[in-house]
Amino acid sequence: MIVNKTTPAPFYLELGQLTADSVKHLTPSFDHLPPNPYADGAFRLRRYSRFTVTQNRIKRLPSQAFVQDESINHFQGNVVRRYEEIDDKIVNDPAFVELFEHFQTMANVADNTPIEVHQLRIFADHKSVEVAPEGVHQDGFDRIGIYVMQRHNIDGGHINVHLDKNSPALISHDFDKGEFVVLNDRRFFHSAQPIKPRDGEQGYMDIFVLTANLVH
Template sequence: MPSFSALPHTQHADGKYRLRRYSVVAFRNNQVEDIGQHDFMQSDEFNHFQGNVVRHFEPIDSAVLQSAGLAELCALFVEANALPDGTTIEIHQMRVVAIYDETQVAPEGVHQDGFDHIAMTSISRHNIVGGEIMLYDDNHSMPFFRRILADGETVLLADNKLWHNATPITAVAPEEEGHLDLFVLTARREHA
């Protein structure tokens, strides 16, 4: 948890309130192996907010990448999705800071991310209301699932079949920082 306090701001459109580190790893023999990739891009087909923009992020600290907790999170992600040994996993370590009356957790709105599998794990909520995860059958329907994730709780979804969003967050006590800390893991299935 302390590593979230050191997440940097970026120059990206959401970089003042969605602080992030990003690493791509191979998960092999229950070990996290850093691939060394730190640039991230989504097609504007999936991200109308920052699509077709190459975004560079500082890597996740090696102590976090090599921690037992992150290895366990990757192992559960791989197991739950029946992914093969050596699967490439993109990991976003994020803090969304409540700097506005309503700060967008997902500024792109109801969306898909262009992967087959996603896991969103809540690490900590501090001085906020909101941040409810919502899942949809498509981008025109009402959510069929809504939940504020408790610390340590994970939601897994088939990103190629479902859509997701989150409600904005607001600081309860405006004079104190409010934030939502989470890990987002994504993977593509190897298609023959």
């Protein structure tokens, strides 16, 4: 008897939006991000943690430094960066699990796969600020998810998805209120437009970025 094994369809990208209740639970935590001592600290605050998820239960992995090769990140490549962990209060909130549910389901990320999470506030006080100083780039993972939780008092900041490094944006959208894109980082490139405050008040956008390599 011949058994036919079905091969999962290749994953490219998918768009979605978190529930309004999850956004309401998660956004206040961005007001308490610590200072960032690295080159992007003048315009970006960050926490960084690693997790695995099994049957929607989150397990925090031991803290470690974050490093990207210079070939991937021309802005801060080969810099060993250590950030404070994402706060336990957020990690234990059911709303945080929703980030992983979408990421795993859409991108076929299996349980027990290490998933890195960056919690970012990108801000501008009076002038234009680069959201992605790397330009059009890949992050060096199999899968990434970009969740824009909120935008405050800014113009710009569109998240762009490109077919290759030199192509115009295939998708360009001012993600907000928990809107997100999950994409195949080996297949696509991404970038973001600069942000500028609309008036004298500080403007910012708050983002979770999830990254993972698949278990082969």
